[in-house]
Amino acid sequence: MQTILIRRGRIIDTSQGIDQVSDLLIQDGKIEGIDRQIDPPEGAEVIEASGLVVTPGFIDIHCHLREPGFEYKETVATGTQAAAKGGFTTVCAMPNTNPVMDTRSTVDYVLSKARSEGAVRVLPIGAVTKGSNGAELAEMGELAEAGCIGFSDDGHPVADSNIMRQALGYAGGFGLPIINHCETPELFRNGAMNEGWVSNRLGLQGAPNSAEETMVARDIALAEMVGGRIHLAHISTAGTLELVRNAKEKGINVTCEVTPHHLTLTDEAVMGRVNGDDSAFGPLSAAAYDTYAKVNPPLRARTDMEAMVAGLRDGVIDIIATDHAPHNSVEKLCTFQEAAMGISVLETALGSLMSLAHSGDVPMPIVIEKLTSAPADFLGRSDIGTLKIGALADVTVFDPDAEWVVDSERFVSRGKNSPFHGATLSGQIVATLVGGKVAFALNSIESNEG
């Protein structure tokens, strides 16, 4: 098989505490060695990575591939191609497909699609309840056997507290997490965006922070009582962060994730403002509101965004996950209230996250940890999220400083719904390797004929 030498890159591998300029050798789909200097073996392909960062392939524990049932939004093929372009080598697919991934046959279908058409590794997440309608537990044992890495009714919360209690106990028996989309329906109501001064000014129905926090508090209380593993999807408020911090201090088994957009955007993006920059208008801004910034949970106030950044830096937040939620343009080309919720994230994740490293708010190794070794730990995997010798050669190479203008029409994802459309990001993926094979390359790779 192929031998690849990635030369002179800044290797950041938080699983081993490595942050140094080195060479990385890949052979037969596995990591073969890291050293200050490795001579290229005969016939090796050489990737010159001077000035670039080399890390384990990114792992996204939360994305929506939409297949089966919503292929007009995304497919396993296009979603995994978008993942590769974004530096992700493993993605976990949420079960809100049609049919819902609540049986072995649907999970098998997605896995077979991933094997035949996928550009990166796909790990399925099974539904908590049948049809994700919140009434009756799905066959979790069957789903675990089929390869599901956890359970979620994402898109909807597990609203019934007794169902959640049972789910935590049952999934805990398999050592698998319940991943909850925390939203108390009675408080969320028809919230189209964050409840605050922006929603007041725009005259849009807002969803308050407490819609998230009340369910987070409930889930933590249930986890304390039942045990098991609760994982809080896409947390977005300062109050949630404090609840998680206190729960962790008490030793309750809770983990949480944050999205790139909740770390970098505020509810002002609904007015077409990205990072306070009025020039970065979305394509729909002529309609006054940017429906591409409509997402659930909603983009919050600046104080919440700053709390997310602090929580990432100090370790209360375990993982960065994209919540990549592609939609067809017709689902966004409508009134703000009617527009679908979700952002196409995979191809802008690194570029937006690098703003945190460039500003000094979060050191780059922490950003990388939350995309690599931390999600690998969450999945209980020691063969990915690391560049240890013998690990799968899932590797991401990126230029942390390269500036590019986001044109979502050029996304390989079918979902063009990005509030970053038109914005300038700095940080670009150069190459993504999955099992030692190039899944994405920005430029052609030189071959060393020895």
Ligand SMILES: [Zn+2]
């Ligand atoms: Zn969700």
Ligand SMILES: [Zn+2]
């Ligand atoms: Zn989601």
